[in-house]
Amino acid sequence: MTPRATPAPDMATLLLAGGKGTRLHDLTARDSKPAVPFAGSNRIIDFAMANAVRSGLRRMLVATQYAPRSLHHHLPTRWGDRFEPRGLQTRDGRDLYQGTADAARRCWAPIEAMGGDQVLILAADHVYDMDYGALLAAHRASGAAVTVAVDTVPRAEATEFGVMQADATGRILTFREKPADPAGMIGDPGRAMVSMGIYVFDRAFLRAALFDRPAPAMDFGHDVIPDAVAQGQAAVWQLPAGPSGKAYWRDVGTLDALRRAQLDFIETPPARLPFACPVTDWYLGQGSIAMPGAVVPQGARLTNSLVAPGTQVPAGLVTGDDPDEDARWFTRTDAGTVLITQAMLDRRAAHAHIRRSVTSPAPFKRRGLHA
Template sequence: MPLRAPLTLRSTPAPDLATLLLAGGKGTRLHDLTAQDSKPAVPFAGANRIIDFAMANAVNSGLRQMLVATQYAPRSLHHHLPTRWGHRFEPRGLQTRDGRDLYLGTADAARRCWAPLEAMGGDHVLILAADHVYEMDYTALLAAHRASGAAVTVAVDTVPRGEASGFGVMQADADDRALSFQEKPADPAGMIGDPDRALVSMGIYVFDRAWLRAALFDRPAGAMDFGHDVIPDAVAQGQAAVWQLPAGSSGRAYWRDVGTLDALRRAQLDFIGAPPVALPFAGPVSDWYLGRGSIAMPGAVVAKGARLTNTLVAPGAQVPAGLVTGDDPKEDARWFTRTDAGTVLITQAMLDSRAAHAHIRRSVTSPAPFKRRGLHA
């Protein structure tokens, strides 16, 4: 089934804007999928990687310059980004900066990258997260920020209050001024006027350049994070506004943090049928959807006769005929990674361990060959 093509590139570039894409996340809750790769580099729905959504949004917003700050296991991103996206930016407009063992938080990454950001020009700095699936026109966010008069505008979405504890939670007044900010609170605050839902930060910000420079450098060097330090300070000063993600080309707003195995699998299932947003690199659903809620990542092969339910097959894994997942939680957890919600992750190393154990068991339980006694006259 064909998927919708990417959005059309703007005919005119966006205004001068310094853009930093934070792409260093380790993604520990994705378990073995990020053993040798960062979270933004994890495959998504065939030929896509998670980072490609932010890249497509940047291109479709007319941005022609971007600095990408990498950190954990950056090698594949340093190859992928210029190969797939370099031609969509100005000459040398797409740069990567390796921050392994260097950045001490998201805001510290911005501080250490300040010189190339300042060289991009413009009066505003756009900070993007590389590990979410969404569609956004960044120029609309920039326009809202300019109209607000605030020092920073935070892009936000709404989620059920019971699901908000994993996010930065905000409250805002009728004029979209931020009143409070809590980073991953145990008891999230509900929205004013809609207490069953919470307003959550998408990790996407537009700053006035001068204000951000002061926020980054008018404090001691060391660990510093946007969610823990910079945004709360802006809210406390009355200098923060919010901008809610509007409906996209599908007619509804869509934003997913795919930081867990369950979220990663379920988000890919959203792209079966009528996709909520365009895939940057569309292809046949049959290339990656196995049925029964299961996803095959690039290079994975599932033999005929295997029956997988709610399963992620990691890149390169060769699933043998007869393998069954999703029927017996204990058996799934014995050999594979299984979440409490029932998502199963299969890697080649897990399959090899299972096969080796089965071989040893057969060797131990097989009876010794029968030896006929010699007969004597």
């Protein structure tokens, strides 16, 4: 991959990759959210990793937690020659990270060893295209202690994000994490400015925020960023347009968002895929996606479906025609996305076998005649 025009100098970088992603249902039964496949052989985490490579970052610490095994295999296999040294932080279930800020505090020793005056915090579970070097340059120019990368979304869709208002200079005036009634942007009240979960901190400020607070900060969105806003020390950096001419960032934390984001990459990709993967390998048509190892015969007709990795779809399977029938056997969202896994198909097949056994007539036996 060709580096960006604005390479990021040496600085400490922490990639947070421990999320479970419960809203992805069975797709994260054995894998963390960042490890979920996206558009063929890519994984969600690969977008952050590719951005780091293109931005010229040479060192990164990856904090893992939930179901880390597949990530621990995937990262060195695909990215191991890109970053040295690598740190994979994991917990065994007895001493879990209590939030994003708690993960940074527990990883502080290797972060400190990386050196540099700034610390870059990245999220591993979003699909986006970003030059981290440009973010760092804007942070240094702002004079703020922390810069939050932001995008804008319709106000009604902002309840799942950190929402802020900023003045004309980019200084953050208000910040609320996942508000029930998100604040509209100044000058554009129909849209909301939301945090991408990506931050650049001055090292000294972050150290004090993590260790000198009376009550330990557990989460960036709930604790650290609101404190910085209250001190007048927080600024925003707006995600610029990508290859499509528009900014593209998606939190693919639901089945609907995961399916729709992959559909965005079919004709005119809104952002660069980390690695090329032929559309024919993963797009089934009719709004449906096949994940790695899934086998879907031509006789199946799937609509708005996600076929989980390794799933063997039987010939003749139909989804999308009858919402009640879909929901009976599969996970179906209110918006109509259908998740199909092998276990679901096995239960469906077992029920059909039992039903056939019960409804089939018993073999006719002629009674014997006795004198």
